[in-house]
Amino acid sequence: xxxxxxxxxxxxxxxxxxxxxxxxxxxxxxxxxxxxxxxxxxxxxxxxxxxxxxxxxxxxxxxxxxxxxxxxxxxxxxxxxxxxxxxxxxxxxxxxxxxxxxxxxxxxxxxxxxxxxxxxxxxxxxxxxxxxxxxxxxxxxxxxxxxxxxxxxxxxxxxxxxxxxxxxxxxxxxxxxxxxxxxxxxxxxxxxxxxxxxxxxxxxxxxxxxxxxxxxxxxxxxxxxxxxxxxxxxxxxxxxxxxxxxxxxxxxxxxxxxxxxxxxxxxxxxxx
Amino acid sequence: xxxxxxxxxxxxxxxxxxxxxxxxxxxxxxxxxxxxxxxxxxxxxxxxxxxxxxxxxxxxxxxxxxxxxxxxxxxxxxxxxxxxxxxxxxxxxxxxxxxxxxxxxxxxxxxxxxxxxxxxxxxxxxxxxxxxxxxxxxxxxxxxxxxxxxxxxxxxxxxxxxxxxxxxxxxxxxxxxxxxxxxxxxxxxxxxxxxxxxxxxxxxxxxxxxxxxxxxxxxxxxxxxxxxxxxxxxxxxxxxxxxxxxxxxxxxxxxxxxxxxxxxxxxxxxxxxxxxxxxxxxxxxxxxxxxxxxxxxxxxxxxxxx
Numbered sequence: 371x372x373x374x375x376x377x378x379x380x381x382x383x384x385x386x387x388x389x390x391x392x393x394x395x396x397x398x399x400x401x402x403x404x405x406x407x408x409x410x411x412x413x414x415x416x417x418x419x420x421x422x423x424x425x426x427x428x429x430x431x432x433x434x435x436x437x438x439x440x441x442x443x444x445x446x447x448x449x450x451x452x453x454x455x456x457x458x459x460x461x462x463x464x465x466x467x468x469x470x471x472x473x474x475x476x477x478x479x480x481x482x483x484x485x486x487x488x489x490x491x492x493x494x495x496x497x498x499x500x501x502x503x504x505x506x507x508x509x510x511x512x513x514x515x516x517x518x519x520x521x522x523x524x525x526x527x528x529x530x531x532x533x534x535x536x537x538x539x540x541x542x543x544x545x546x547x548x549x550x551x552x553x554x555x556x557x558x559x560x561x562x563x564x565x566x567x568x569x570x571x572x573x574x575x576x577x578x579x580x581x582x583x584x585x586x587x588x589x590x591x592x593x594x595x596x597x598x599x600x601x602x603x604x605x606x607x608x609x610x611x612x613x614x615x616x617x618x619x620x621x622x623x624x625x626x627x628x629x630x631x632x633x634x635x636x637x638x639x640x641x642x
Numbered sequence: 643x644x645x646x647x648x649x650x651x652x653x654x655x656x657x658x659x660x661x662x663x664x665x666x667x668x669x670x671x672x673x674x675x676x677x678x679x680x681x682x683x684x685x686x687x688x689x690x691x692x693x694x695x696x697x698x699x700x701x702x703x704x705x706x707x708x709x710x711x712x713x714x715x716x717x718x719x720x721x722x723x724x725x726x727x728x729x730x731x732x733x734x735x736x737x738x739x740x741x742x743x744x745x746x747x748x749x750x751x752x753x754x755x756x757x758x759x760x761x762x763x764x765x766x767x768x769x770x771x772x773x774x775x776x777x778x779x780x781x782x783x784x785x786x787x788x789x790x791x792x793x794x795x796x797x798x799x800x801x802x803x804x805x806x807x808x809x810x811x812x813x814x815x816x817x818x819x820x821x822x823x824x825x826x827x828x829x830x831x832x833x834x835x836x837x838x839x840x841x842x843x844x845x846x847x848x849x850x851x852x853x854x855x856x857x858x859x860x861x862x863x864x865x866x867x868x869x870x871x872x873x874x875x876x877x878x879x880x881x882x883x884x885x886x887x888x889x890x891x892x893x894x895x896x897x898x899x900x901x902x903x904x905x906x907x908x909x910x911x912x913x914x915x916x917x918x919x920x921x922x923x924x925x926x927x928x929x930x931x932x933x934x935x936x937x938x939x940x941x942x943x944x945x946x947x948x
Contacts, residue, residue, distance in 0.1 A: 496668055501671055
């Protein structure tokens with residue numbers, strides 16, 4: 371048992387390092403990119419890897435490394451906003467449903483059921499399709515779909531935690547309901563929420579890149595991994611590097627969040 | 643059992659209604675006037691009003707909703723704005739290709755997922771287990787829009803083993819199905835492994851072993867049967883992801899199914915088709931989940947009695 375604990379902790383560290391690596395790349399994008407991602411030089415299009423352009427050039431002669439590092443900014447910013455907004459909405463609505471029950475519970479749970487009846491990506495795709503592609507709409511659409519998972523999680527935990535003695539004692543000494551929820555119940559949810567947030571980050575990054583891949587994400591002037599992969603798939607024969615590098619970047623980031631979430635879940639699990 | 647099925651059906655009805663409601667509301671998420679977006683700014687007022695009354699958008703919301711539900715119950719999803727043919731007939735033309743692709747993907751996922759999951763569990767903490775787990779982690783983390791192009795690059799361009807795209811014989815099916823199957827296979831693998839490990843710890847396994855049974859019947863006759871029950875649920879739950887994944891996979895591989903139809907309709911702002919595709923995928927997902935739950939109850943008596 372000791373050994374598995376060490377293994378899960380190591381996995382967590384590997385995951386956290388991969389995430390930190392990508393966060394650092396995103397923060398220092400202007401210093402890492404050899405040139406502006408929107409500079410084109412059609413004469414050199416499809417050029418392979420070189421010292422000047424380590425990841426080569428794409429079909430417009432733009433630098434792929436520059437697009438990959440700036441793309442990290444979009445992916446991380448979008449997924450961070452979506453996941454944090456979803457956690458806030460999920461916490462408030464889930465607490466309402468779980469703690470106060472009755473009408474609120476029925477109402478909020480039906481809304482959750484309705485949203486979760488759709489496959490996640492499908493609903494986000496349909497919403498962006500009607501609202502029009504833009505970073506703001508991508509964030510709105512993904513929030514509308516992903517708060518439901520957090521709300522369900524919070525509600526379930528609160529149903530269990532509100533029966534605890536420390537909750538009734540907090541109420542007995544005169545704490546208000548919301549004070550009890552925020553100060554006494556929420557701190558117990560941190561572990562479960564962080565684990566789920568890690569998986570949600572992975573899911574949101576895949577969804578965001580998927581939307582940009584389909585041309586439904588940020589406008590073409592904003593470099594995104596999805597858009598880069600989409601232009602790359604049409605020129606696989608001439609310039610496979612246009613697909614390989616953004617794909618590896620996505621893989622590293624997703625792997626980071628999955629490893630971190632897996633490791634943390636096993637680490638917090640009292641059974642192991 | 644009969645009671646359970648009735649109860650489960652009754653729970654599904656409001657969900658189906660919810661799916662229809664949300665799909666109906668989709669077109670009202672269009673910022674501004676949906677008619678302007680569908681026809682463009684240059685369209686004449688007469689054309690706009692004609693389309694508005696064709697889509698029923700000039701009526702009060704509740705009347706529109708009632709008509710929408712009435713039409714759906716008669717399998718009438720309206721008319722494509724682009725080709726003018728009925729949405730139902732366009733969808734039914736596209737269904738076989740998507741069914742073929744998803745069934746093949748499911749087949750690959752189960753073919754690799756379950757045996758590898760069993761091997762990993764039986765050899766827990768060995769090098770074999772670790773390498774299977776690491777591979778499955780990559781499987782979960784590889785999005786289809788990266789995996790698909792890489793499969794094309796490696797198996798169609800570098801080593802010309804398979805044709806790149808379009809529907810045809812079995813060889814055309816391999817690459818798209820594999821690219822769709824990998825994440826699902828990885829999830830099935832992990833679930834099978836976890837459940838097998840759970841079962842191996844149980845008392846009845848110890849009894850079977852103390853009777854002198856060898857490894858093979860213990861794992862396959864006793865543990866596997868119980869371990870697979872939750873795996874069925876996971877497979878059912880993943881059908882939604884599989885169906886949605888077809889939007890990306892079919893686009894990459896030029897596969898003439900529902901997924902590529904949806905994307906094409908989105909690009910042409912053909913909202914009746916978008917609605918039709920979304921409704922079709924979501925309802926399929928709801929119904930698959932219903933059947934999953936029922937079959938789960940058939941194999942696991944604990945569920946239907948609680």
